[in-house]
Amino acid sequence: MHLNGKVALVTGSTSGIGLGIACALAEAGAELILNGFGELDRAKDKVARYGARPGYHGADLSDPAQIEAMMQYAQSEYGGVDILVNNAGIQHVAPVEHFPVEKWNAILAINLSSVFHTSRLALPGMKERNWGRIINIASVHGLVASKEKSAYVAAKHAVVGLTKVIALENAQTNITCNALCPGWVLTPLVQQQIEQRIASGIAPEVARDTLLGEKQPSGEFVTPEQLGALTLFLCSDAASQVRGAAWNMDGGWVAQ
Numbered sequence: 126m127h128l129n130g131k132v133a134l135v136t137g138s139t140s141g142i143g144l145g146i147a148c149a150l151a152e153a154g155a156e157l158i159l160n161g162f163g164e165l166d167r168a169k170d171k172v173a174r175y176g177a178r179p180g181y182h183g184a185d186l187s188d189p190a191q192i193e194a195m196m197q198y199a200q201s202e203y204g205g206v207d208i209l210v211n212n213a214g215i216q217h218v219a220p221v222e223h224f225p226v227e228k229w230n231a232i233l234a235i236n237l238s239s240v241f242h243t244s245r246l247a248l249p250g251m252k253e254r255n256w257g258r259i260i261n262i263a264s265v266h267g268l269v270a271s272k273e274k275s276a277y278v279a280a281k282h283a284v285v286g287l288t289k290v291i292a293l294e295n296a297q298t299n300i301t302c303n304a305l306c307p308g309w310v311l312t313p314l315v316q317q318q319i320e321q322r323i324a325s326g327i328a329p330e331v332a333r334d335t336l337l338g339e340k341q342p343s344g345e346f347v348t349p350e351q352l353g354a355l356t357l358f359l360c361s362d363a364a365s366q367v368r369g370a371a372w373n374m375d376g377g378w379v380a381q
């Protein structure tokens with residue numbers, strides 16, 4: 126598939142799923158803009174191996190003014206964004222009554238409100254060019270809940286709802302909006318949850334296996350490469366009538 130001439134912005138693409146998706150888009154020929162706080166040189170080198178020399182904007186997505194600056198950078202340097210992958214996200218695990226208010230606010234801002242801001246700023250250009258793809262990395266937690274993840278589950282369910290609204294508002298254009306709902310993917314975000322289990326005295330192999338075994342029937346992690354391949358499909362003409370979907374790739378998690 127060729128995405129030559131298309132500009133893709135992937136938020137939170139310095140590690141994990143976002144970096145995997147950025148590599149897939151680069152391999153398909155898209156021009157890339159990276160964003161995130163991770164190891165930038167490592168991320169740029171990895172994307173460059175797939176043929177792209179990516180741009181970068183370090184916007185903190187909890188701040189709408191910085192999101193506006195990032196979208197202005199995309200406009201002035203690249204002529205706008207054709208493929209918007211809203212991927213940046215954070216997690217915090219605690220029961221509701223102990224959930225820190227600042228963590229609630231940060232998760233809602235980064236995991237949900239940033240999707241609204243990037244989308245509202247990208248859509249006018251997509252409409253002018255009558256082509257666009259908005260792909261929101263939600264989660265199985267956009268479809269079902271787990272205890273101790275109140276802010277994350279609330280934000281991801283809301284992202285699935287927002288995805289449907291954007292899809293409907295653009296249903297008679299060549300702009301589609303869909304959500305991906307991954308199960309466990311072994312990234313820094315999940316490694317942090319495995320480390321918490323190890324810190325509570327569980328052996329490393331057991332911590333990893335029980336984390337998977339509690340939820341994911343396949344017993345295997347989803348990979349960033351698999352999510353990159355699904356993203357490429359959603360960018361293709363074959364997916365032009367996939368609109369407002371919340372597409373789970375989860376080893377069977379939500380089939381239970």
Ligand code: NAD
Pocket residue numbers: 136137138139140141142143160161162163184185186187212213214215235236262263264265306307308309310311312313314315
């Ligand atoms: P990750 O920690 O590897 O990546 C998160 C990215 O977001 C990083 O690049 C980080 O720098 C960036 N980021 C965090 N806060 C930011 C901010 N304020 N501004 C800009 N960038 C910021 O995690 P991941 O697992 O690759 O997660 C990516 C997305 O996938 C998240 O939305 C997450 O909720 C979702 N997801 C992950 C899993 C999983 O099992 N790993 C499952 C379902 C959904």
